[in-house]
Amino acid sequence: MIEEIRSIIRDHARLPVDVDTLADDTDLYQAGMTSHASVNVMLGLEDRFDIEFPDHMLKRSVFESIAAIAAALKDLQVSAAA
């Protein structure tokens, strides 16, 4: 899952640095992801994992790092299975 998240970030986050140089817990916004680019990351994730982020998850803290995104996706898949 982490690799898929990284590839979506590579395609959509428009970071000034290579995503491979970032740790899983690096703050993506501090690394240069704009709010506009983060929307594209959200759309890319929804498309790739065939999920929908509910409104309460659509906030900065959920998308601020690769690890945070992975945790959110796990939450969603768990709740979808329940």
Place this chain on the structure above:
Amino acid sequence: MSVAVDRDATFLAGIRQIAEDVAAEHADDVDRQARFPVETLSALREQQALSAFIPPELGGAGISFEAIAEACLHLGRRCGASAMVFAMHQIQVVTIVRHLEDASWFEAYLRSVSEEQRLIASVTSEVGTGGDMGRSIAAVTPAAEGRCSFEKQAPTVSYGEHADDLLTTLRRAPDAEPGDQVLALTRREQITLEPTGTWDPLGMRGTCSPGFIVRAEFAPEQVLPTPFPAVSVQSMVPVSHILWSHLWLGIATDAFDRARAFVRASAKQKPGEPPPTAQRLSHLMSELSLLRAEVDSALRAFVEASQEPGRERLSTVAAALRFNNLKIAASEQAPRVCQGAMGVCGIVGFKNDTPFSVGRHLRDTMSASLMVANERIHHTNASLLLIAKDV
């Protein structure tokens, strides 16, 4: 609870009196001369209104946010520029109070605002960012002896020359990305302002907001601990939009009141026959009601969401859309109401020296769609709407 309600009521009675006795008297002169509303500000200081929102333990009055918003409306009814200066100062105070995180420098600073009634201005816009407050070029830069400095080219600094202190958005460090921003509070004696323009605008003339190159040297503790992006979505943006829209509603309400006074005066001249303008006034009232409803509901939504732990709801895309829409709707509706009032009053509304003049109201509210340009907000919303689910 009732103590707090009494405190709010006393505060608002004082504000109404300042609006009626001071702001109203000087509003036309402030507008004509494009001069700072010194009389209103000195009356506000005398009533300790600049520290109204600061908690009592830091020397303030602990007035509620709802009462601060209502104060903007009352001042807006009598002098748009006075209301805007008051509102912008309160935006900075509310922002600092909500994001202090026990930082001792900022606690001491708020005490000095309470004691000295210091006026805070903000330096958020910057030449070269295309009006995007979420990006900075100027940065917190290390200076000699562990201190910091910055130099920022600001296209406008509202009441910059009249402020005691400045709250400035900056990149966290010289090598930080444009969106990696913090807020720095610098005091008058730490700042130099080099004017880069003049101030002769169409409306809101008393806010005295020319451009400056702002330079400052300060201590690292003067940077607010919470990063600006969180401060921005949870406080600065929604608070700005709510307080601005309250004062725009105030200006529009006075324009409506003047139109109503005009219709009543015409009705008295021919008793028994409703004047044709009465019908137009009725149309205008429904326009004003829409504005009032939008402003009220946004205030309620913000206060409710602020009471939740961590204020998480304010950080969502849905909340950003909500408070962006308030700004767009109110900034378009307020001048519409003022123009409608001019339509009711006719030539006596168009003239600047009658009891029914609404030219200043119309000009002042025309600034609303420009302060943070509505098209920029639409651009943000357009992107957020792609991902939001339930708006």
